[in-house]
Amino acid sequence: MDSPVTPRAAGPGPRRRDRHGRGMRGPIAPPQVPLAASRAETFADLVQDSVERLERRWPQLADIDFLVLDVPRLDGTADAAWSDEAVPLGGTVAARAGRPARVVIYRRPVEIRTKGRDERAALVHEVVVEQVADLLGLTPETVDPRYGED
DSSP: OOOOOOOHHHSSSOOOOOSSSOOOOSOOTTTTTTGGHHHHHHHHHHHHEEEEHHHHHGGGGGGEEEESSOOOOOOSOSSSOOOOOOOOOEEEEOOOOOOOOEEEEEHHHHHHHHHHHHHHHEEEEEEHHHHHHHHHHHHHHHTTTTOOOO
């Protein structure tokens, strides 16, 4: 005969493993912890940090859209004039017909060329500076005096 089961009291109490022995259920870390961020989200944060750093010096950058795409496309968007030898890390699209200018950073080509987060952040900033300089018709050193110091 089975022994009677008494219901567990609701509320805080000891947490138990699920009955199939698979451990605690649920996410490993809360969403605000970097562990929970995807590589694409982390990369977009690097681009945003770089843009915010430049906007302090160049307030007109607020009128430019900054996008992150996984890879460059060959359909004529964002500086598609590239050869098979060199895959671009970023591109620009000039403003037209009521659309703001755009700077596009390509995530996968940048990730492939870097080993760690610090190196990736430095390359992202270089690419953003180069694309902003191209869009504004300036030199990268004018856009960011610390360009190329790393």
